[in-house]
Structures are given as structure tokens and as C-alpha cells.
Amino acid sequence: xxxxxxxxxxxxxxxxxxxxxxxxxxxxxxxxxxxxxxxxxxxxxxxxxxxxxxxxxxxxxxxxxxxxxxxxxxxxxxxxxxxxxxxxxxxxxxxxxxxxxxxxxxxxxxxxxxxxxxxxxx
Amino acid sequence: xxxxxxxxxxxxxxxxxxxxxxxxxxxxxxxxxxxxxxxxxxxxxxxxxxxxxxxxxxxxxxxxxxxxxxxxxxxxxxxxxxxxxxxxxxxxxxxxxxxxxxxxxxxxxxxxxxxxxxxxxxxxxxxxxxxxxxxxxxxxxxxxxxxxxxxxxxxxxxxxxxxxxxxxxxxxxxxxxxxxxxxxxxxxxxxxxxxxxxxxxxxxxxxxxxxxxxxxxxxxxxxxxxxxxxxxxxxxxxxxxxxxxxxxxxxxxxxxxxxxxxxxxxxxxxxxxxxxxxxxxxxxxxxxxxxxxxxxxx
Numbered sequence: 001x002x003x004x005x006x007x008x009x010x011x012x013x014x015x016x017x018x019x020x021x022x023x024x025x026x027x028x029x030x031x032x033x034x035x036x037x038x039x040x041x042x043x044x045x046x047x048x049x050x051x052x053x054x055x056x057x058x059x060x061x062x063x064x065x066x067x068x069x070x071x072x073x074x075x076x077x078x079x080x081x082x083x084x085x086x087x088x089x090x091x092x093x094x095x096x097x098x099x100x101x102x103x104x105x106x107x108x109x110x111x112x113x114x115x116x117x118x119x120x121x122x
Numbered sequence: 123x124x125x126x127x128x129x130x131x132x133x134x135x136x137x138x139x140x141x142x143x144x145x146x147x148x149x150x151x152x153x154x155x156x157x158x159x160x161x162x163x164x165x166x167x168x169x170x171x172x173x174x175x176x177x178x179x180x181x182x183x184x185x186x187x188x189x190x191x192x193x194x195x196x197x198x199x200x201x202x203x204x205x206x207x208x209x210x211x212x213x214x215x216x217x218x219x220x221x222x223x224x225x226x227x228x229x230x231x232x233x234x235x236x237x238x239x240x241x242x243x244x245x246x247x248x249x250x251x252x253x254x255x256x257x258x259x260x261x262x263x264x265x266x267x268x269x270x271x272x273x274x275x276x277x278x279x280x281x282x283x284x285x286x287x288x289x290x291x292x293x294x295x296x297x298x299x300x301x302x303x304x305x306x307x308x309x310x311x312x313x314x315x316x317x318x319x320x321x322x323x324x325x326x327x328x329x330x331x332x333x334x335x336x337x338x339x340x341x342x343x344x345x346x347x348x349x350x351x352x353x354x355x356x357x358x359x360x361x362x363x364x365x366x367x368x369x370x371x372x373x374x375x376x377x378x379x380x381x382x383x384x385x386x387x388x389x390x391x392x393x394x395x396x397x398x399x400x401x402x403x404x405x406x407x408x409x410x411x412x413x414x415x416x417x418x419x420x
Binding site: 001002024025032054057058059061062063065066067068069070072086090093094095096099 | 242246279303307310311314368369372373375376381382383384385386388392393
């Protein structure tokens with residue numbers, strides 16, 4: 001299955017749910033296009049949900065690294081959620097899991113974007 | 123090179139596929155993919171029936187049933203191609219021999235799936251077969267033995283996908299599946315680099331490839347038609363930037379207004395034991411060592 005992307009928001013965090021392959025060609029072009037649009041619109045907090053990504057190659061990883069680098073320069077951040085199987089393995093190979101914060105739980109991932117000491121009730 | 127196919131051999135407006143019965147989920151999957159794209163479906167109970175129909179009628183795509191032996195499917199294809207030279211054929215088989223993949227490539231099959239295979243990968247390949255307007259000069263086997271295969275591949279992504287699927291179809295019990303997957307992954311990264319940077323994805327250009335299966339190693343050689351490069355000059359690639367900072371090459375690419383990229387060589391390097399470039403930088407050898415077979419206890 002080619003890549004499909006849906007976008008949702010939780011507070012000031014934009015969540016991209018990715019489904020299928022994020023590999024060179026139309027799939028990575030689609031991913032880069034979506035990420036560039038979000039950057040251009042001023043999004044600073046981005047969570048990429050990789051739970052349903054079945055394949056990731058250097059092209060897909062480069063889209064993630066490039067976006068993360070851009071966000072860092074602007075004071076924002078990109079985080080990863082639930083990479084599985086082969087996708088987790090390839091991220092581990094390039095040591096991206098050591099560089100980009102990665103979570104198994106969406107609630108924890110969203111909480112990590114909040115400043116320390118912040119409480120939802122405060 | 124074989125004679126390039128012309129645009130006239132692409133599927134006619136009413137595209138027709140012949141499916142040899144596999145049974146169960148595979149038949150349903152193929153029917154749903156093809157019907158979804160507006161293709162007319164015809165069925166054959168076995169290869170003999172398929173051959174009889176294909177010699178009388180024009181089909182744009184033929185998918186073999188998984189019950190037949192791999193060599194039987196290759197033979198079927200050879201006979202069909204003698205009268206229908208540009209028909210696309212995808213081989214599915216549960217029963218195969220090690221040389222089947224080479225034979226299938228040599229005969230010009232579109233793709234090859236040996237069990238077990240992922241249904242989604244098959245569906246994807248069927249879609250590519252339906253979409254690809256000109257394909258049958260894409261891969262040419264120059265020489266082939268089970269230990270050493272040399273071929274050329276046209277510089278386009280669809281040909282790369284086809285070649286990689288042929289590699290997935292190779293079933294060698296002496297190569298652990300995990301190591302085979304690492305080699306294929308690394309090979310695809312290097313192949314795409316060669317097609318993109320050496321061949322500029324120009325379909326008139328070809329990449330030269332060799333696979334060598336030694337007793338304790340797998341070796342892949344890829345030579346592109348480009349001018350080459352120097353690894354030391356690749357500041358815009360992760361392999362040429364700081365090993366401790368995966369983001370440094372991304373900053374360089376951003377400054378030079380390049381699209382995201384530059385991780386292919388690094389990724390390939392980490393998946394195989396050696397990655398050796400020639401002086402010019404347009405030819406590379408990947409080496410993956412295999413564990414020696416366990417000696418019997420004496």
C-alpha cells in the first residue's frame with residue numbers, strides 16, 4: 001500500500017498518522033510535501049505516528065531528519081510514536097532512536113511537548 | 123539490450139488479465155486489485171489451459187497460479203512469449219528450485235513471488251505491472267549461474283522495484299532470512315543512488331549489476347553510467363559528515379536548497395560488512411559475510 005497520511009491536532013501539537021510505505025518515489029514525495037506545508041504554516045510541535053508504517057527507507061528517514069533539523073532551528077521539535085518491526089530496526093541502524101525522542105504511548109508523547117511543571121489543570 | 127518496446131504495446135483501453143487459479147485469498151486479492159482498476163478478468167484452471175487461451179487471445183497481464191512448479195511457469199512464459207512478446211507475466215509459486223529466479227528474469231517475466239510472500243507486495247507489483255507503459259527491456263540477464271549473476275537494469279524506480287522483488291524471490295536455505303533482507307535493503311539503497319545520481323533516472327541509461335554467492339559471503343557489484351564522486355566531498359550526505367551528528371548533513375542540504383536525502387550510503391554501509399568504492403566513485407561492491415556452517419560434533 002502506498003503512503004497515506006492523516007493529520008490531527010492535540011492542543012498545539014500536530015499529529016501525522018502515517019499508513020503504508022514511506023519509501024523513495026511518490027510516497028516520500030507525499031511525506032515531504034505534507035511536512036513542508038506544515039513547516040510553512042508555522043507548526044513547531046510535530047508528532048509522527050509510525051505505528052502503521054510498513055516500510056521506511058533512506059528517503060523516508062531523510063524526510064524525518066530534514067524536518068526535525070528545521071524545527072530545531074526554529075525552537076520546535078519533532079517526535080516519533082510507535083515505530084514497529086522493520087521500521088524500528090532501520091531507525092535503530094542509523095541511530096535515529098537515540099537522536100529523536102521516541103514514544104510507545106501517545107499520551108506520554110503529547111505530555112513530553114509540554115513545558116516542565118505544566119499541568120493540564122493549572 | 124533487447125529491442126525496446128514501443129508505446130503501442132501498452133495495455134489497450136480494455137485491459138484484460140488472465141489469472142491462473144491459485145485458490146483462496148490470492149485469487150480474491152488479485153480479482154479485487156484488477157477489478158478496482160477497471161480490468162477485465164479471465165481465468166484459467168491451470169497452465170495448459172492458460173497457454174491455450176493466451177495463444178488465441180490477447181492478454182495484457184498473466185498471473186500464474188501458485189500450485190504449479192516454478193520451472194513449469196517459466197516454461198509457460200517462454201511458450202507464450204514466442205507469440206506474445208510483450209505480455210506481462212507475474213509468476214507465483216509455492217514450489218520452486220534455486221535457479222527459477224534467474225530463468226524468470228532471463229525470460230523477461232515482470233515479477234516473481236515464491237512462497238511465503240506478502241499479499242500487499244503482490245498487490246503493489248500487480249499495480250506496477252498495470253501502470254508501467256514500457257517494461258520489457260528493463261532487466262537483461264547477461265550471464266547467470268546460481269553462484270554468479272550479471273545483468274543490466276534500466277535507470278527507473280519501477281525497474282528497481284522489479285529487481286528487488288526478484289531478489290526477495292530467491293530462497294536459499296543456507297542464507298539466513300535476516301541477513302538476506304539486510305543485503306537486499308543495502309543493495310536497493312545503492313541501486314537507487316546509482317540510478318539517481320549516476321543515471322539521473324534516465325530510462326535510456328542502464329546500471330551494471332553482479333551478484334556473487336561465495337561460500338561464506340554474498341557480494342553485489344553496482345556500476346552506474348555517471349562520472350562518479352568522492353566520498354570525502356559529500357558534506358551533504360550523512361556518510362561524509364560528522365558520525366556523531368546525524369543532522370549536520372541536513373543543515374548543509376538545507377543551506378544548498380537540496381531536498382531531504384543523503385542517508386542511503388550510510389544506511390547501506392551499516393547493513394553490510396564492507397562497502398568498497400572504486401577510484402572514480404561510479405562503481406561499488408557490497409560484501410556481506412555469512413557465518414560459516416556449523417561443523418558436525420565429532
